[in-house]
Amino acid sequence: MSLADQPPAAALVFQTLLQHGPLSRAEVGRRTGLSPGAVTKVATPLIDDGWIAEVGRPTVERANGRPATLIAVRAERARFIGVKVTGDELIGVLADLTAQPLASRRAALGSRDVGTVVAAIARLVDQLRAAAGAAGPDGIHSIGVAISGDVDGQTGTVQYSPFLDWRRVPLAQLVESATGTPTVIENDVRALTVAEQWFGAGAGLSSFAVVTVGAGIGAGLSIGGRVVSGAHGVAGEIGHLPVGGTDRTCTCGNTGCVEAVASTHAITEQARQATGDPELTMEKAVRLAHAGDPAVRAVFARAGHAMGLALASVANLIGPERIIISGEGVASYDLFADQIRQTFADHAFGAAADCDLVVRPLPFEEWARGGAAVAAQRVFAPLK
């Protein structure tokens, strides 16, 4: 079976089963808008080729008394590797077709140079292949790399990544050459959002946002079951909403950005100014704030205020059912929580304030799993 020969409905049925299966064919039809006949027509070659299977005993009784057979994705049909790239580390996960992790590995990055990072990704992929006992490139269907910045998934190009200081890097092609395995790339927060939509705190919601706080501040927006990617490749740049006050300059060169007051780096810098200690670390700032130091607490409160304004902006524009707050910065979330919630409540307009704010610490392995999920979702969809 050639995957390219499958009709567009195949991707629709497959992705519906990935996210919601096992389901009866009738339920797949209801969720996709396809007729039962169309679902059967699409499902048959996928069953023949082992991508989906009828599962369990037919236990669901229908109105006519006949049992309905459930179909589901066959997790073991293909394996994927997801890689999350940070400024100083790679985090890799080997996962099955349902994005269940089978193994994970981490590797430090000696430099942010493109060649170094690509070579390190290739070594990590080899280790995960070995860990899985999968011999040769054929054992892995595809690789999904999750990386911060302006990422064009369609061409596989990192247009701009401030953290790595990369511009116009054809990363998908480079990783593909280095590993011999087809590779897709996605903005890291959007990859995490795909993971949350599929098997996390966004499952079953009509719309939600994932906001990550840490070295950078970003967001993924899921509306109607799709992650918003932006007409020009930029979306969810909550860190660059101009609600942070005008006295600090952001890494992007602008003033006013949330990131300029609420990223880990920005908080550390402001805490150094507040305490007069140029060596102060984030850890020390957290300890001082917990100990009640008013100047350092004010730094966290300002960060929380900017975050609250940014979350209210998301709620007022998109009206999501839930906002999931994650990222390494949530480790000290207790220091901004009150300010975030208060500012959010003040500035969310009308019923937008009903949006549920949820804090979820997620390790980088979950981001890497998002990369694997992006790769799995694209099995039957054109790369876009």
Place this chain on the structure above:
Amino acid sequence: MSLADQPPAAALVFQTLLQHGPLSRAEVGRRTGLSPGAVTKVATPLIDDGWIAEVGRPTVERANGRPATLIAVRAERARFIGVKVTGDELIGVLADLTAQPLASRRAALGSRDVGTVVAAIARLVDQLRAAAGAAGPDGIHSIGVAISGDVDGQTGTVQYSPFLDWRRVPLAQLVESATGTPTVIENDVRALTVAEQWFGAGAGLSSFAVVTVGAGIGAGLSIGGRVVSGAHGVAGEIGHLPVGGTDRTCTCGNTGCVEAVASTHAITEQARQATGDPELTMEKAVRLAHAGDPAVRAVFARAGHAMGLALASVANLIGPERIIISGEGVASYDLFADQIRQTFADHAFGAAADCDLVVRPLPFEEWARGGAAVAAQRVFAPLK
């Protein structure tokens, strides 16, 4: 044929033809993800009942040399009335199934009292029925009312409309009782966005925003062919993004809102303070600014700056292909244009700045037409 008996695919095929028709069945399949067989199966009863028809001579030659027949919505199959409610006027349009206007009427509102407004809508509907020569309620398929505020289209309730000072008004039901005609309601800016998506400057775009400036400041967001409505009924509230500075209080009671510095009322108020003339009107303020009065020009510049920050926020979060700026406030757009574009360019992140900013003066009749378009779109879809 009972409309309720139609499969979900019927709404999909019908809405695709409304927005993009005439199309061949194969093209409908390509756009909806339905198989050619499924399209034919759905289309046949719609053709039998006169909602769609084969049109023109088959002129499109396919690869196999056989001509493809185009199908299209039959404009004359049903008529709709769209009504836009403003604080002091009703604007009504009679339209066919393709939302082409056949007649229009305006009526002043003596009061914003719910009973007065509903009675005035019923009279306007009667006039439009008479103008169309359509006798009796059966002549109009349904009414679509476009109204500002937090509007729950699913229950037909205006949850909160600050301009009318309404809370929890079951408007759809009230208009239905007063007119004898099924009625849907929608937030007015979202209705205008449906119109722009269907037959305006948003047609064919993957995503766009309509931002309206005037007595209020609002936005409609179209992503992937759907207008975002918000999980809790609130979305596109660009007027309440907290980027306006903290010294002025908004009609919503908050500080920081764009609307508090850039609505017509806010501009007039600030121009009165700047000139010391408590009687100054918006028209006079515009004249003074055109004549070069620096204090009044500064008021417009501040409004333009807040609008630029708000548009950059939309671009950074959603990454639309285009932002359409409309509303009665665009009559004096030349006074803020430079400031809007400059601030937008400064704060749009990376490729988000490639978003196209377009100014389109649209009369209230276009908003009313949006109401008719919303009603037409829901012919085969459950009211939601």
